[in-house]
Amino acid sequence: MTLFFAVLTPFMGAALVALASRLGRSHSAWAAGAVTLAAIAWLAPSLHLPFEGATLIQQHDWMPALGLNLAFRLDGLALLFAGLILGIGLLIVLYARYYLSERDSMGRFYSYLMLFMGSMLGIVLSENLIQLLIFWELTSLSSFLLISYWQHREEGRQGARMALAVTGAGGFAMLGGFLLLGHIVGSYELSVVLASGDLIREHPLYVPTLTLILLGVFTKSAQFPFHFWLPHAMAAPTPVSAYLHSATMVKAGVFLLARLFPALSGTAEWFWLVSGAGLATLLLGAYVALFKHDLKGLLAYSTISHLGLITLLFGLSTPLAAVAGVFHIINHATFKASLFMAAGIIDHEAGTRDMRRLNGLWKFMPYTATLAMVAAAAMAGVPLMNGFLSKEMFFAEAMHISEGHVGGWLLPALVTLAGALAVAYSIRFIHDVFFNGEPVDLPKTPHEPPRWMKVPVEILVVLCLAVGIAPALTVGPLLAVAAQSTLQTPLPDYHLALWHGINPALVMSLIALAGGTLIYLARRPLFAWHERGLGRLDARVVFNALQDGLFALARSITRLIDTGSLQRQVFFLLSAALVLGVAPWLGGGTPLAGGREGLPLDAVSLLAASTLIVATLATVWLHRQRFIALVMIGVVGLVVALTFVKFSAPDLALTQLSVEIVTIVLLLLALYFLPQHAAPEQDRARLWRDGAIALTAGAGTAALAWAVLTRPYDTIAGYFLANSVPGGGGSNVVNVILVDFRGYDTLGEITVLALAGLGIVAMLQGLSLNAPSRDAAGRNWDADAHPAIMATLTRILLPLALLVAVFILLRGHNQPGGGFIAGLITAVALIVQYLANGAAWTHRRMASDSHPMVAWGLAIAAFTGLASWLFGYPFLTSTFSHMDWPVVGEFELASAMAFDLGVFLVVVGATLMILVNLGGLHHTLPKHREKH
């Protein structure tokens, strides 16, 4: 479980860090540091394993039914990356503490940073590909939050959106690639995938699999032509750039290249796609970096270029190239993170990142300048620095691969050119900023940063030097295990040393250094030439055009389907349902009626059905005379209740009856504010059309009902009937199902009811409607709103009605009744008080606010469920026992009855909430208006 906890720690830590920020600004930084150290501590016991040649794999069941396991893996490559993520992460935590200003929210920053750290760790420690992809997407999401951290800045939001769109699309492609990979191999476990390289490469689906995965890799690692998002992501705070865009996020792509190297590499497709994209990115990035005036822009394109270099190395497919690729991953992370931090310091202390204004900072910050110079030298590939070593290996491999090929000079020439450009932009970074005359109009006078802001840079720069001078002593063992687990085969013969004698690679390095210096010296004509031509190209224009096009397409499709007319939408919906419903009838030759014996028809049923049909037709026919239609629909509801009585459903009948009353009261209240009559419709064609649809729908449903009713069936009801008394302690099976067997559903349903009530209250707030003083026929409404006889009678009836409700509630478990019905009866009894006596009179006698009742109801129901946890049973497990009290006699007490009490309270509360608020519109509003 240790690996799992290592990944989980930053995620949990994100919340902790946010909480810690309430204590003070530094507290969240301390908390973030502690969380990072905790993640390291979880890994610490296993760190020695990769060096002993072992691969640690830990599996835990997650969704075994779907074949998804939580599976984690610690081998050399994972160890290297985990080290980069956590080590540089720790430095970033320290650096950001001093970088962020008073106005920036520390808690939010560190919280996002921890989320990102956890996601990155998840990627590199995953053994399962699908799980890896989930973390992969999480890095896209958390980096979105980090890039847009300064939400008030337009460029930050745009950059974040672009990064999310590009990497998200790539992640989607990669999902497809992983699914294909899983299909080919038969497993998503990396150990299996890595061992099935030959199977994958010979499979007919190899090319689509490779293409899709590479799309994910190239978008994430900013490879041409998807590189354009990275410079725009520089709108992020510099600690984010230093972390995401040097050591982690953009390295996820090349990490995957390394991870899947044994499984996918070694084919012509891999060679051309990967090294082609890598070479293009290497050259393009190095070229553009030279011409950027923004310090971070230069570093961004330099990052793109170096990622291209790494990609190119993996594309070359030789074991030695892969070793060089892994080596350059380490080196690039160290020098680029320190350069970003240095750029952040300059920005922080000088107030700008524009290299046309930043000049001659040497005399203001010599110490920072020295640090930056060492790091920039590593970036340029100057001897004694780590960048030199991996670049030499790179040159040597480029030379080696081209030997004996026609046009073999091209690749070495191009990579040397890229090397020269890298030298040129590195010189520019140093010379333009720290020398080259005097600063131009800086917002503030620069000075050295606080002590602790320099510490992370110092550590990284020392690493650059240490690796550069004594590679075998420092990075040797780590590189060996990382490269070994990348290749999954014995390591090729290589020798880490500063001096290899005079060889082609050294010559290329020297040419690059000299050429770069020359390019920098010739910068003025070059800049002018660039500004005239290529400088005007901007990938963002293409991206925005694509994005606008997509939005326009989406809008036009929406417009086509959604005309903004509910009437038309309902028409489309019903027509579609009809087509889908009718289609199967046309094809099959199955007879409509089955062979099941039916019940005989009796006169009473016939009479009731005729009443219902007539009342339905009358509702439809008279719907423009709304009051009459309402009476008619009441009749329909009553006959439906009788139907339930007839066919052995006493609970349903009671529910239907009480709901019917409440509904009619509700509709009457609403009708008061709506037109009492409606004009006849002009559009005859629409009436005919709707009539046809209605008849088809009716005939279809009737046929369906008939077809089902005449067929025999099987039911699972036997279980409920058999277990109701012994298991649930109640003989009313319907009630036991509601409060016991399916109590969880019921909890959901009363929640919905409570939400409907709250929604209605919210909608009615501040609603003003004209209350008419006359009825539809032009008669004045009766001035006597509360007739004495009705008022008197209802007051006498109230205790009786409440008594009935209590009776119904208590007996519900064993006889027809229960919380729903009792709640509705109580609600009706109370509503009648409102109707007969008025709201003012009633509110003097009982609480006007029924919110607490709903809340108590939900709480009781939920706590009844939770209580079973105390006894170690699953949620909502019920229990019951029989009591014997003197006088009362023997009775039963079931936990489900408490649940039913919750149901009861919610139903009463929600119903009162709805009706009282609706009724209140009439009385309170005019007064309300007078006050204002």
Next chain:
Amino acid sequence: MEMLIALVIGVLTAGGVFLALRGQTFPVVLGLTLMSYAVNLFLFVMGRLAIGVPPVISDAAAGYTDPLPQALVLTAIVISFGMTAFVIVLALKARAELGNDHVDGRHHNEDRHA
């Protein structure tokens, strides 16, 4: 008897669908109410028709009808009430905000021009 119930469900559905397609809010609410009757009845009779055998356990009972559709429909009835209440209040709100009771939020005589 089965034929009669099927007919009743059909008539309720037809009435409900026709009213739901009207342009003003009140008939639409009536239509939804009729449709929920139809749906509730339809679900209920999926347990087949049986007379005099309520699912209440007792020694004297001759048998029991299927309790499961009944439990489903019982909550469905209460939820339909919540839905009806929500829709009708929505209609009131729309009338207050838009000044008419057309479901599309505009006067019905504008229908054809829109």
